[in-house]
Amino acid sequence: MLRRLLKDFQGDIIAVPGRLLALIFFIMLLLVPLVTNEPYILRTLIFANIFAIFAVSWDLLSGYTGQVNFGHALFFGVAAYTSALLNLKMGMPPWATIPIGALAAVVAGVVVCLPALRLRGPYLSLVTLAFPLILLGIIFTFTGFTGGEFGVSGLSRVSNSRVTDFYISFGVMLVSVMIMWKLTDAKSALVRTGIIFHAIREDEITARASGINTIRYKLLAFAVGGFFAGIAGAFHAHFMRIAGPSNLDLFLSFQAIIWTVFGGITSIYGPVVGVYIMYPLMEFLRVVPEIRMLIFAGIVVIILLFMPEGIAVFIRDKMEQTCPRCKLSNVWWRKTCRACGANLR
Template sequence: MYWLRRAWAELRNEVFVLPSRTLAALWVAAVLLLPLVYGDAYVLRILTMTCIFAIFAASWDLLAGYTGQVNFGHALFFGAGAYTSALMSLKLGLSPWATVWAGAAVALFLGFVVGYLCLRLRGSYLSLATLAFPLIALGMLFAFPDFSGGELGISGLRRLVVTPMANYYVASLSMLVIVFGLWALADSKFGIVLHAIRDDEVAARASGINTMRYKLVVFAIAGAAAGFAGALFAHYLRVAGPSTLELALSFQVVIWGIFGGVATIYGPVAAVFILYPLTEWLGSFRAFGELRLLIFAIIVLLVLLFMPRGLTPWVRDKVETQCPRCKQRNSFFRKLCRLCSAALKAEVSGAQRLVGHQ
C-alpha cells in the first residue's frame, strides 16, 4: 500500500504536472496494454515493425541530433546487426537470443570504425562520407554471395519467439528499454557534453573535453542500438537481405528524425509511431495505395514547413511554457511557475507592446 501511495505521488508530482510527460506515460501504457485489449495480428505486425524502427530512429537521433554528426549511412549498423545475427544463428546454430547481442556488438564495433575514419570530417563532408559505408557493405555482400546469400540475403532464420503477441512484446519492451536508456543518457551530464560538442566543438575542446572520445563513444552506442534493431528485424521477418543496407532505409531514418524533431530522442520515436502506421494505413485504401509515398512526402513537407524544428518540439511549445526565471517547464494553463511561483505570462500593456516593437 505504501509503495502504491508513493508511486501515485510520484506520478502526480513528477509526471502529471507536465503535458509532455503525461503524454509519454499514456504512450507507454498504450504500448504495453494495447495487445491485451486489441490483439489483431495485422495491427500487432505493424506495431512490432514500428517498435523496431523506433529503436533505429532513436539511435540516429543520439548521433545526429545530440552531437551533430548527421549520418546518411545509418543503415550500415542496422544491416550489420541483421546480417551478423542471421549468419551466427544460421551457420553456427546459436540461439537468436544470443545472436541479437552479437549483432549489436558488431554494429558497436563498426560504429567505432566509422567514427574513427570520419573523425576529422564535419558537416556535409561527414554526412557524405558516412553515405559510402553501407554501399561498401553492400558491395562486400555481393562479392561473397556464398557466404552472405548475395542478392537474396539469408533466409529461414529462427524467430526469437513464436506468437505475434510475444514478438510484439519482445520488440516493444526492447524499444522502451533502449529508448528510455538513450533518453536518460542524453539527459545526463554526458548528454550536456554532447550538446556542447554539437554547438561549438572548438570551445568544448578548449574547456578540456576530449571531444574525439565522446564522438567515438556516441558513434558506437548509436551503432549498437541500431544493430540491435536490425537483429530484431531479421529474426522477426526471418530474412536478412540487402534491403537492410539500402540507402532508402538510411534516408528514411533521417526523415523520421527531422519530422519528429532532432536532439529529443522522443521526437524520432513519435515520428515513427505516426508515419509508419499512417503510410501502412493509407496503403490499405486502393485509392491511396500507390500514392501513399506521395501523400507521405506531402505530409512531411507540410510539417517541416509549418514546424521547422519538427513535430514534437512544436507540440511541446504549444502545451508547455518555460518559466522566464527558473527555466523550468510548466503546463500551458498555469499562470505561475510550479517551482518558483514566478509569473509565466506577464500582462503586457499596449504601450509596452509598442516599445517591444520598437
C-alpha cells in the same frame, strides 16, 4: 518511500503534459493485444517499435552530437547480417545473436568514427554515405557466404507468438529509448554525456578547450548509436526471418532521418512520435496504393513547412511553458510556476 515516489511521479510526470501524454500512449500501446489480436496490427506495431529504436539511435548520433550520418543503415545491416549468419551457420538462438549483432554494429560504429575524427559537416556525411555501399560490395563479392542479392533467409523467430513478439519489441524499445534519453539528457545528474554531446555539436573547439576529450565522446556516440541501431537491425532480421541487401539500403538510412526530422530532431521522443505516426500511416495508406507516397510526401512537406522543429516539439511547445527563472516545465494554462511561483506570462 512510496509517498516520495508518488510525489516525484506527480511532479515529474503528471504535472508535465508532454510526459503525461507519453505515459498514456505507452499504457495504451501496452494494452493493444488485449483489445485486438489482429496479427497485421501487431506486426505494424512491432515494426514501429523496431524502427523507433533505429530512429532514436540516429537522433542520438546526429541530432545530439552533430555527427550527421547518412549511412545509418550500416549499423542496422551489420547487426542483421551478423545475427543472421550466427543463427544459420552456428545455430545460435536469437537471444544470443541479437546482442552479438549489436556488438558487431558497435565495431562498425567505431570504424565509421575513424574518419569522423578528421572530417566535419557535409564531408563527414558523404563519407558515412559510402560505408553501407562498401559493405554491400563485400556482400556481393562473397555471395556464397552472404547469400548475395537474395540475402540470408530462414532465421529462427524471436518467439512463436505474435503477442510475445510485440511485448518483447515493446520492452526492448522502451528500455533502449530510456537509456538513450538518459545518455542525452543535458540536465541529468547521473551522466555527463548529454551536456557534452550538446557542447560538441554546438562548438567542438570550445568543448575541447574546456578540457573535454571530444574524440572519446564522439567515439562513444558512434558506438552507442551503432549499438541501438544494431539491436533494431538484429531484431528486424529475426522477425522477418531474413537479412538482405535492403537492410543496408540508402532508403532505410533516409527513412530514419525523415522520421526523426518529422517528429523533432534532438529530442529523443521526437523520432518515437515520428515513427509511430508515419509508419502506421503508411500502412493505413495501403488502401490508396497509387497515391500513397504522394500523400506521405505531402504530409512531410507541410508539417516541416509549418512545424520546422517537428510535430512532437511543436505540440510540446503548445502544451508546456518553461519557467524563465527555474527552467521547470509547466502546463500551458498556469500563470505562475508550480515550483518557484515566478510569473509565466
